[in-house]
Amino acid sequence: MADFGRDISTLLEGQNVPKTEDVLRDIDDRFDITLSKLLELVSIPSISSDPSGKHGIERAAEWLKHELSSMGLAADIIATKGHPVVLARSFTASTGTASTGTLSAGKKPRLLFYGHYDVQPVGDEGAWKHPPFAPDIIEEDGVHRFYGRGTSDSKSQLWTFIEALRAWKNVHGELPAEIIVLLEGEEECGSASLPAFIQAHRHELACDVAFICDAEMWTATQPAITTQLKGLVHERVTIRAPNADLHSGHYGAVAANPIRVLSSILASLHDDKGRVTIHGFYDGVHDIPDTIRQQWQDLSRQPELFADVDLTGGITEEGYAPIEAMWGRPTVDINGITGGNQGPGERSVLPGSATARLSFRLVAGQSPEAIRQQFRSHVERLIPRGCRVEFEGDGGSSAVVLSQDSPYLKAAARGLEKEWQSPAILRGTGGAIPLVEQLGKALQTECVVIGFILPSDAIHAPDEHYDSERLRQGARSWIRIFEEIEAATDFRT
Amino acid sequence: MADFGRDISTLLEGQNVPKTEDVLRDIDDRFDITLSKLLELVSIPSISSDPSGKHGIERAAEWLKHELSSMGLAADIIATKGHPVVLARSFTASTGTASTGTLSAGKKPRLLFYGHYDVQPVGDEGAWKHPPFAPDIIEEDGVHRFYGRGTSDSKSQLWTFIEALRAWKNVHGELPAEIIVLLEGEEECGSASLPAFIQAHRHELACDVAFICDAEMWTATQPAITTQLKGLVHERVTIRAPNADLHSGHYGAVAANPIRVLSSILASLHDDKGRVTIHGFYDGVHDIPDTIRQQWQDLSRQPELFADVDLTGGITEEGYAPIEAMWGRPTVDINGITGGNQGPGERSVLPGSATARLSFRLVAGQSPEAIRQQFRSHVERLIPRGCRVEFEGDGGSSAVVLSQDSPYLKAAARGLEKEWQSPAILRGTGGAIPLVEQLGKALQTECVVIGFILPSDAIHAPDEHYDSERLRQGARSWIRIFEEIEAATDFRT
Numbered sequence: 010m011a012d013f014g015r016d017i018s019t020l021l022e023g024q025n026v027p028k029t030e031d032v033l034r035d036i037d038d039r040f041d042i043t044l045s046k047l048l049e050l051v052s053i054p055s056i057s058s059d060p061s062g063k064h065g066i067e068r069a070a071e072w073l074k075h076e077l078s079s080m081g082l083a084a085d086i087i088a089t090k091g092h093p094v095v096l097a098r099s100f101t102a103s104t105g106t107a108s109t110g111t112l113s114a115g116k117k118p119r120l121l122f123y124g125h126y127d128v129q130p131v132g133d134e135g136a137w138k139h140p141p142f143a144p145d146i147i148e149e150d151g152v153h154r155f156y157g158r159g160t161s162d163s164k165s166q167l168w169t170f171i172e173a174l175r176a177w178k179n180v181h182g183e184l185p186a187e188i189i190v191l192l193e194g195e196e197e198c199g200s201a202s203l204p205a206f207i208q209a210h211r212h213e214l215a216c217d218v219a220f221i222c223d224a225e226m227w228t229a230t231q232p233a234i235t236t237q238l239k240g241l242v243h244e245r246v247t248i249r250a251p252n253a254d255l256h257s258g259h260y261g262a263v264a265a266n267p268i269r270v271l272s273s274i275l276a277s278l279h280d281d282k283g284r285v286t287i288h289g290f291y292d293g294v295h296d297i298p299d300t301i302r303q304q305w306q307d308l309s310r311q312p313e314l315f316a317d318v319d320l321t322g323g324i325t326e327e328g329y330a331p332i333e334a335m336w337g338r339p340t341v342d343i344n345g346i347t348g349g350n351q352g353p354g355e356r357s358v359l360p361g362s363a364t365a366r367l368s369f370r371l372v373a374g375q376s377p378e379a380i381r382q383q384f385r386s387h388v389e390r391l392i393p394r395g396c397r398v399e400f401e402g403d404g405g406s407s408a409v410v411l412s413q414d415s416p417y418l419k420a421a422a423r424g425l426e427k428e429w430q431s432p433a434i435l436r437g438t439g440g441a442i443p444l445v446e447q448l449g450k451a452l453q454t455e456c457v458v459i460g461f462i463l464p465s466d467a468i469h470a471p472d473e474h475y476d477s478e479r480l481r482q483g484a485r486s487w488i489r490i491f492e493e494i495e496a497a498t499d500f501r502t
Numbered sequence: 503m504a505d506f507g508r509d510i511s512t513l514l515e516g517q518n519v520p521k522t523e524d525v526l527r528d529i530d531d532r533f534d535i536t537l538s539k540l541l542e543l544v545s546i547p548s549i550s551s552d553p554s555g556k557h558g559i560e561r562a563a564e565w566l567k568h569e570l571s572s573m574g575l576a577a578d579i580i581a582t583k584g585h586p587v588v589l590a591r592s593f594t595a596s597t598g599t600a601s602t603g604t605l606s607a608g609k610k611p612r613l614l615f616y617g618h619y620d621v622q623p624v625g626d627e628g629a630w631k632h633p634p635f636a637p638d639i640i641e642e643d644g645v646h647r648f649y650g651r652g653t654s655d656s657k658s659q660l661w662t663f664i665e666a667l668r669a670w671k672n673v674h675g676e677l678p679a680e681i682i683v684l685l686e687g688e689e690e691c692g693s694a695s696l697p698a699f700i701q702a703h704r705h706e707l708a709c710d711v712a713f714i715c716d717a718e719m720w721t722a723t724q725p726a727i728t729t730q731l732k733g734l735v736h737e738r739v740t741i742r743a744p745n746a747d748l749h750s751g752h753y754g755a756v757a758a759n760p761i762r763v764l765s766s767i768l769a770s771l772h773d774d775k776g777r778v779t780i781h782g783f784y785d786g787v788h789d790i791p792d793t794i795r796q797q798w799q800d801l802s803r804q805p806e807l808f809a810d811v812d813l814t815g816g817i818t819e820e821g822y823a824p825i826e827a828m829w830g831r832p833t834v835d836i837n838g839i840t841g842g843n844q845g846p847g848e849r850s851v852l853p854g855s856a857t858a859r860l861s862f863r864l865v866a867g868q869s870p871e872a873i874r875q876q877f878r879s880h881v882e883r884l885i886p887r888g889c890r891v892e893f894e895g896d897g898g899s900s901a902v903v904l905s906q907d908s909p910y911l912k913a914a915a916r917g918l919e920k921e922w923q924s925p926a927i928l929r930g931t932g933g934a935i936p937l938v939e940q941l942g943k944a945l946q947t948e949c950v951v952i953g954f955i956l957p958s959d960a961i962h963a964p965d966e967h968y969d970s971e972r973l974r975q976g977a978r979s980w981i982r983i984f985e986e987i988e989a990a991t992d993f994r995t
Contacts (some may be wrong), residue, residue, distance in 0.1 A: 056847070057847070058847020060846070130847050132851065136747075197847075241850075243848045251813075252811055252812055253629075254962070254963040254964065255962075255963065256932075257863075258732065259933060260828070261835035261932065262818065262827040262828045262831060262833045263816045263818045263828055264812075264817070265816050266817065266835065268836040268838070268858075269769075269817070271765075272764075272769045273765075275761070275769075276762075276765045276766040318745055318748065318756075319744035319888060321744050321888025322744060322887045324755075326755070334755040334756055338755060340754050342750040342759065343761040343842070344843045344850060345843030345849070345851070346761050346856065347839065347844055348839045350838030352838070353552055354551020355691060355859065355861070356551065356622055356837060357622075357835075358838070360837070360838070366848060368750060368751075370750075393815035394814055395814025395816070396815045439749075439755060440749065440751035440752060464749070464752055464753075467746075467747075468749050469747065469748075470746060471747060
């Protein structure tokens, strides 16, 4: 079965040229190994936002470098100020050219594949029924599922294109195009090192298109391409009272309580229509264009959309459908709060400080730095005399709106439809992929955002999971997409 | 020096009767042992509100039983549904009588001494500069200080009367009265077992007066007797969203956020005058009587009152001086809050739940159960459809207002003044001592609340501390009080 090592001249003889079906079969035949390797990767706790994850980050980067090298790519681990990037290429820097966004007959395109190997923290370990870093395959309702932090977000994702590239090379003896693989280790903590990395390596990263594989399908059977991404700003705010912890029996009636101050501030962030009250927050935000609004409203009629989430008591901004608010309206989210007694027993304490962690999801027209400053001004106005406020956070990403007319996007849509037997939805997302903004900004690279995860995978939550069938079809999807790109470029003729 | 074992007939000869000065000297002479024993007790981590403290509770109870037995008291550890009570007596159940609140010539009175041997949890251990359970004597600014959880609240307190009783017996060969020592192990977690204990042991506890040693001095040089105590209700409230943890990028715009719900509820508990908005909260509350108000306002002119606390940005209810709010107005305090990401890294999570811990400090006229129900109703009205609320908490104590005219209180005030060379202040407190309410309710026992700790001791906070001079003078104070009681009863004549 393995066609590895077949001489390129053989391929050009015509009747012996392997067909797409052969590559798909290679994926299916090797699938047990593919899956067990992914579980190996998942078992490495590569948590990026917590110092305790440093060793896991390093191990995951080494592991991936080894895998990419074994496919004949020139793979390196490149240090950044934060976590390292794994960068692999099928060509040397001096060869080839890239002209972003075009598909030209006779020209072998250069494709960049992006994934991230870092994962979210475990959170409350007691809330997991399955161990976060020791995945097994479990059959549930006819699905072969595996649980673990990063199974879905995003180790399965990067594994789909790595295994697709391996299969293509196994069968064809060469890769489907000039290939760049860029695997980030900081996606879950804000991608702070990414702009400098892209700037420093812009010549090695130049490509015709970047496939960003960190997005969702529409449903378990219907593929999607994401064309709108929100920006993201993380911010931590700590209120400090004039005193350290005090006995609340003695001073509760008279001294400032930072939890009370913080609660009032958080309660002040929205009005009763669900709009954000921060002064200037909506400056520059245009309403969702009618054509996009129509697409999204059509999608929102599908019963699957919120099948896994209960929106009772939800907070959708007045005047918008939930799908519009999710994809097209900026938000302030409170992700965490901590102050005073954390138990288990009761403690009559008037705490010295209280902290909230917030994130802002931005749409086109909003700048991360302006939003951060507006929020800080809003908070500062509400701090009582005597209390102090501390803010922590910097950077962030802007929203991205991608063209729906890119030829690569259209090729990808055709490929996805062939594999899944169902047309690819063009969708938005409330999630952020800082790279998309960075690549667009620094290299004017065309980006196509594809992925095979689902909201029901419990991403960022306890018992995050994925299933083997989506992994298999995810990998096969790339083969279909390569076939479509090859057909469009037809560089062998 | 030791007069232990001296026959009572010798005492009655007149010129050989030891003087108070002899007993005071016994305290001074034995002080090194007294102090090192207290540090031994402090080193036992008897945390009552946390299951991890169970072993420490048991060890502290055994240790105290041994000490009380060594003084010739009949000491027992009595199990309750919660933590055990250490009960010691100088007489058998069938002897003696008690007639609460009176001081009659010729009748040997029966005195009960109350202390608690349990301590608050450590809280944030990183915030302690000194180990919480390994005290050393440190000289700071001429004061011999020792740090540790429970040094001030309340192991030093019970040690003052135990060492005073020991000294009296050493010198006089007998105790100054019929003595009951009651040491509780649940004061810091709400004294839930106390009502049943008092009911079951009411005959053994019958006494003329109960000295409750769990209160503050006015300043480091001026003693105080506490005549008003607030009641206390602890309550935990958890808001649950319809979903478990979700990715906040995807669902932050649409799904309920329990932290946001909780913040709004907490922010709703007070109006802009600092009054509690819970419906019915002030039912039955009478305004502070003019005479008490005058006493407190006089006290509040003393600059020492808030020397250790910064009230800038404070929350004193409009229309009241801080001292009136602390001692005479009911409050709602937020002691802790937890929800979503607790760090250290950022996590884009929309949490499934958020929890706050509150305490209510009650004044006369408020019932713990009514306040708890009113709070729950208030919260329930603010829970959005789809979210759920869970409450945790029961029991609690009512406020107590003690008579300022009791002859035992007057004797205590004279004794304190002699030791400290400064009149005893009659004060209120925002703190609660459930026993005072329980003894009053079940046995109609007269209570006198005295203590030698200070707000600046960092009680309930990191680096709680105490100093040796107050321990020495605290023990000596009891000798002076016994002398005053003896003079008033003069039971030897």
